[in-house]
Amino acid sequence: MSTPKLALVDLTKRYQPGLAPAVDHLNMEVEEGHLVALLGPSGCGKTTTLRMVAGLMDPTAGRIVVDGEDITSIPVHRRGMGMVFQSYALFPHMNVAANVAFGLRMRRLPKSERLERVRRALDMVQLGYLAERETKALSGGQQQRIALARALVVEPTLLLLDEPLSNLDAKLRESMRGEIRAIQQRTGATTLFVTHDQDEALDMADRIAVMNGGLIEQFGEPSEVYERPRTRFVAEFIGRANLLDATVVADRGPSGADERRYDVQVPGFGAVGAVGAPGLTGATRTMLVRPHRVQVHCDPGASGSPGTVESVSYTGDSVGYRVRVGDRAQLAEAPTDGRIAAPGDVVRLDWDPASAYLLPEEEER
Amino acid sequence: MSATTSIAVPRLPGADDLPPGHGVHEHRSRRRDRRTFWALAAPGLLGLAVTYLLPLLYMVRMAFNRGKPDGFIEQTFTLDTLIKPLTDSYYWKVTLDTFLMGLVVAAICVVISYPLALFLTRSTSRYKSLLIALAIAPLLTSAVVRTYGWMVILGGAGLVNSTLMHLGLVTVPLRLTNNMTGVVIGLVEIFMPYAILVMMSGFGRLDPRLEEAAASLGARPRAVFARITLPLTLPALLSAFLLIFVLSISSFITTNLLGGGAVHVLATEIYDQATGLLNWPFAAALSVILLVLFGVVIAIYQTVTRRLRLDA
Numbered sequence: 001m002s003t004p005k006l007a008l009v010d011l012t013k014r015y016q017p018g019l020a021p022a023v024d025h026l027n028m029e030v031e032e033g034h035l036v037a038l039l040g041p042s043g044c045g046k047t048t049t050l051r052m053v054a055g056l057m058d059p060t061a062g063r064i065v066v067d068g069e070d071i072t073s074i075p076v077h078r079r080g081m082g083m084v085f086q087s088y089a090l091f092p093h094m095n096v097a098a099n100v101a102f103g104l105r106m107r108r109l110p111k112s113e114r115l116e117r118v119r120r121a122l123d124m125v126q127l128g129y130l131a132e133r134e135t136k137a138l139s140g141g142q143q144q145r146i147a148l149a150r151a152l153v154v155e156p157t158l159l160l161l162d163e164p165l166s167n168l169d170a171k172l173r174e175s176m177r178g179e180i181r182a183i184q185q186r187t188g189a190t191t192l193f194v195t196h197d198q199d200e201a202l203d204m205a206d207r208i209a210v211m212n213g214g215l216i217e218q219f220g221e222p223s224e225v226y227e228r229p230r231t232r233f234v235a236e237f238i239g240r241a242n243l244l245d246a247t248v249v250a251d252r253g254p255s256g257a258d259e260r261r262y263d264v265q266v267p268g269f270g271a272v273g274a275v276g277a278p279g280l281t282g283a284t285r286t287m288l289v290r291p292h293r294v295q296v297h298c299d300p301g302a303s304g305s306p307g308t309v310e311s312v313s314y315t316g317d318s319v320g321y322r323v324r325v326g327d328r329a330q331l332a333e334a335p336t337d338g339r340i341a342a343p344g345d346v347v348r349l350d351w352d353p354a355s356a357y358l359l360p361e362e363e364e365r
Numbered sequence: 366m367s368a369t370t371s372i373a374v375p376r377l378p379g380a381d382d383l384p385p386g387h388g389v390h391e392h393r394s395r396r397r398d399r400r401t402f403w404a405l406a407a408p409g410l411l412g413l414a415v416t417y418l419l420p421l422l423y424m425v426r427m428a429f430n431r432g433k434p435d436g437f438i439e440q441t442f443t444l445d446t447l448i449k450p451l452t453d454s455y456y457w458k459v460t461l462d463t464f465l466m467g468l469v470v471a472a473i474c475v476v477i478s479y480p481l482a483l484f485l486t487r488s489t490s491r492y493k494s495l496l497i498a499l500a501i502a503p504l505l506t507s508a509v510v511r512t513y514g515w516m517v518i519l520g521g522a523g524l525v526n527s528t529l530m531h532l533g534l535v536t537v538p539l540r541l542t543n544n545m546t547g548v549v550i551g552l553v554e555i556f557m558p559y560a561i562l563v564m565m566s567g568f569g570r571l572d573p574r575l576e577e578a579a580a581s582l583g584a585r586p587r588a589v590f591a592r593i594t595l596p597l598t599l600p601a602l603l604s605a606f607l608l609i610f611v612l613s614i615s616s617f618i619t620t621n622l623l624g625g626g627a628v629h630v631l632a633t634e635i636y637d638q639a640t641g642l643l644n645w646p647f648a649a650a651l652s653v654i655l656l657v658l659f660g661v662v663i664a665i666y667q668t669v670t671r672r673l674r675l676d677a
């Protein structure tokens with residue numbers, strides 16, 4: 001691989017000596033043009049990481065490398081990053097055009113070029129008609145787009161977004177996702193995007209870094225993080241998950257490139273199939289089955305493990321079940337075209353062995 | 366009016382402050398809101414009318430009387446008393462000195478207090494509240510006490526002069542009291558807590574994210590200050606300036622004590638006329654001049670803030 005656009009090397013931030021670090025020896029490489037989501041629960045160190053990359057905060061240890069060059073000690077105003085804050089941080093004493101022009105003014109661009117680039121940036125976010133407006137009078141979505149234009153107009157080395165959608169209402173959030181992604185792809189800006197919303201990360205990102213307690217638990221493509229989580233935490237944080245204790249009984253041959261099919265024994269389900277890394281025979285592992293991969297059979301003669309429906313939630317697109325199997329409840333999500341079971345019904349659950357995944361052994365940390 | 370009694374932060378009325386509901390389609394609820402407003406405001410307004418408005422009107426009326434040399438007041442309606450100070454160059458000088466003293470004290474006070482207020486607002490130290498308490502602690506002692514303190518410190522054999530002479534920096538003691546220098550030093554120190562309080566309460570618009578956003582867009586620290594910090598704190602800075610100006614030109618105790626009779630401003634002249642010469646009409650006339658001075662400065666303040674579109 002060529003030099004990454006951004007590399008974080010053992011990046012560490014400790015706010016107070018003696019306290020656990022907010023970011024703990026974090027390593028990550030971001031490819032040019034990618035949108036990387038830093039995803040994790042509140043307090044896991046996402047904002048801290050982003051602020052260190054922006055230069056708004058000094059790391060306690062570690063390095064930040066951009067285009068192969070160590071920028072750790074370069075002050076914020078010479079880093080050329082474009083940052084969008086959660087609160088947008090538009091300058092209240094300047095109108096929209098002056099806000100967008102600010103970075104260009106600081107770069108001492110001639111007026112004609114400045115005006116032209118501000119116009120283009122505002123057109124890009126489709127708010128050219130607001131150029132002369134005061135920022136106070138704008139809606140949240142408009143402020144958001146102005147903040148984006150202000151960051152992008154300077155053609156930043158990196159675009160840094162800290163929970164940019166969390167202050168918008170649900171409908172607008174959906175549409176802004178697509179819009180931000182489209183603008184990011186059009187400009188090719190390498191982007192770090194902080195979010196605690198897994199849907200946002202899956203929808204928008206080229207790569208997702210799942211953070212927990214100051215560490216990256218997994219870094220990979222959205223489908224990889226979703227289908228092949230490295231830890232229980234990742235499996236549960238991204239999407240909904242059934243996690244079952246499985247004892248691997250027998251190896252049944254290769255499955256895909258470097259995985260094997262296994263026979264496993266699961267309490268309540270008996271002998272079932274699953275896939276996982278090679279060499280798991282005899283081991284006990286956590287097995288992941290996503291709810292929408294679980295098939296719910298209402299017909300008593302069907303195959304599968306019997307369970308009792310505890311609750312049913314109908315969303316229109318699908319129907320969600322909580323089914324008690326043995327002493328534990330499992331989640332299932334079924335299409336709405338078949339028969340819909342009612343609470344108390346006995347149903348049978350099974351799944352395609354290829355969609356049950358045995359998680360790797362978790363390292364202690 | 367004494368400097369020690371008024372702590373009021375100026376919130377000057379303007380067109381923006383008209384009660385809501387000036388549309389053609391007035392709703393009943395709005396009318397009820399307005400009735401509630403008047404009901405709640407009535408006790409305060411009544412109090413103000415009795416303790417402030419009536420004496421003020423009485424004072425203005427007094428300025429149209431004539432003071433007689435024997436200390437008696439001739440009840441009449443004449444412009445002579447008011448015109449007299451305007452035709453006397455001495456009172457023009459006193460007025461000008463009052464105005465300049467107000468400007469200088471307010472300017473120095475605001476310039477010294479601004480960085481302190483900024484620091485205290487931004488501090489994330491756990492001692493922050495202690496620091497703020499320390500900054501305004503001087504308010505716990507009366508201005509009279511502090512003025513006497515300054516007289517001791519600034520006097521011919523005081524702390525400042527004995528130190529300077531000891532170090533051989535001066536041979537003759539500097540004259541730091543009984544003149545305008547002493548008055549300005551005393552007033553600046555006495556009004557600093559007010560300036561700090563007014564500025565800190567007005568720095569609410571200064572979100573640190575704004576300064577960070579500017580820095581990330583390439584602004585050096587100096588540019589961040591000039592283009593973000595200063596413009597956003599200017600309204601609070603101007604309010605503090607106005608407050609200190611008003612307090613200074615109306616201050617009497619400090620001016621009188623540290624001025625030692627050598628500093629003549631409107632406040633000291635009014636006192637002399639009223640209590641020394643018992644010429645109440647003339648004291649009232651000078652007070653009217655002082656009021657006009659207030660009015661002029663407040664008008665300037667409003668124009669400036671309006672012009673800068675800062676009173677948001």
Ligand SMILES: Nc1ncnc2c1ncn2[C@@H]1O[C@H](COP(=O)(O)OP(=O)(O)O)[C@@H](O)[C@H]1O
Nearest residue numbers: 015016022040041042043044045046047048049
């Ligand atoms: N200025 C600070 N001083 C001390 N601790 C902080 C500070 N900012 C954040 N923290 C702590 O560091 C951890 C990570 O915070 P943050 O990076 O803001 O998390 P996130 O953005 O993922 O919610 C949290 O436990 C938080 O309490």
Ligand SMILES: [Mg+2]
Nearest residue numbers: 043046047048
């Ligand atoms: Mg955060």
